[in-house]
Amino acid sequence: MHICLDVDEIVRLIACELVESESKATAVALACCRKNFEDPVLDVLWETQEKLFPLVKSLPGDVWNESGCTVSGPTAHFPHSLNYSTRQTFKRLPTTPEWARFRKYTRRMRKLSQFGTLQSPEVFSVLQLYANTEPFFPNIETLVLLWPARESIPYIPLFLSPRTTTIDIAFSLSDFPKAMVASMITTFPILCPSLQDVNLCTLPEDPMITAAVSAMLLATNRDTLRCFRVRSPLTGEACEVVYKHPDIRKLWVVIRRDAPLPSVVLPNLIDLEITYEHDRDWLRLFRGATLGPLEAVGFHSKSEQIGDFLEAFERVALAASIQNTLSAFFLFTSCSWNPNYSSLHQFTQMTELVIGFSCNDGCSSTVDDDVITGLARAMPKLETLELGDPPCREIPTGVTATGLVALAHHCPDLSSLRIHFQVASLSALPTISGMAPDARSTVPRRVCALRDLEVGEIPVPEESVLMIALTLVQIFPHIAAVDCKDGNWFKVVDAICVSRKFVGYSSKEHLLSGH
16 A cells, blocks of 8 residues: 555545545445554544434444344444444443443544434433543533433533533423523533533523523633623623623623613624514613624514614614624514615625514515615625515515516525515516516626525415426526425426426536425
8 A cells, every 4th residue: 555545644634535525434444454544534433423323322232122222234333333223221231341442432522413312311321420530522522402301401511521612502491491401501611611602592581590601601711712692691790791701702692671781892793692672672782882893693582562673773783883794684573574674785795684573463574676676786795585484375565576586686696585475476487588687788697596495385376387487497597495385386396397408407416305
């Protein structure tokens, strides 16, 4: 074998390329054939795990009780292990050699993501027994848990280590053990003395949680903390710290009505999200504030009224001189709302614009061709545009094909779209080519990159399926997914695959899907 393959940096580069190109079997084969490939290949294979199950199944099959288990043979990651569908209880404890091999994998892991239930409490109790002398994952840097089960929560600290810099947990409010979560949160700074990024969402507004989150913030190393996105109110002492942290770059705060706020000095802040109760609460944070060059702002309103929010935000943003740096704007309210979108025309660098509001009391969307054309002209860099909740069935007005063409023309990088539009207007295929602004210009126009279209409950007449498909492909040649509830949209999806042949666009790179 070539002498270059004795160089560790080259071997690791080859291992990375093989894994990234989904040639894991080849990487494992090389590791089995050549000793110096073993560590680099295993490091790459185990560096990031999307769930805990592959690690647990590395233990031999006879460790587990047979109930609920099915054998399917060896896997690429574990040539000598059995693949079981469930891991409920231990039949026997792992031996010292078995545990040593298990630990060989845990030491290589840098990031773990897990959705839902982690493992049974019995499995955790045994793993905790073996990890009493050192962290279970001694080199884990990032832990991401989405809706862990109640019985799993006490064992979350088992997965943290002094090397952990990022904790991202989304809890489930349906069965939220407040005392258990509060106790766990306070341990984070002790277990992870170099925390940089803390993201805890779906927390209830409760005095016990507020006290725990505030204690965690006050105990966290301020020299390393860069991101604090914890959706809970804070005590006055914690507010004084977080609102004047010179190195914070990303921040999520909850502003309670009439709660005092300290002066805000965040010179390096680039991402800010605010949850507030009253329609004017959020303004208090900006008054007299010293803010960095904000790139993203988000608002989550719990108020029963949203008011003239966009006009107020425009005034605040212009005063803070962030209109030329802001690239992402998010606003979510449960109210019905008719905003004046022209207030956003100042933000010409916008790439993401997401505004969610309710149609529960009748469609409140007033987005028409003039509104969408104005936004498209003002924000040519848009990549994501979502106005309103998923489109409803009753659309009194809405964007027509003319507005969609203008959007495609002015925003060539647009990749995801959700707006209320009139599906009947998409039946006018012969006139589409003349709708585009500057249609007679000799300057070549970039084809719009749109791939994802959310249509919600917008109905599609059976007889219009083919024409709608032809029109959509002509406006958005790269369209690749339609998020829908009306069954006829699946027929539109099928028709789009066929209609590409008529508009001269190849679909070899992108498979179309409806969901």
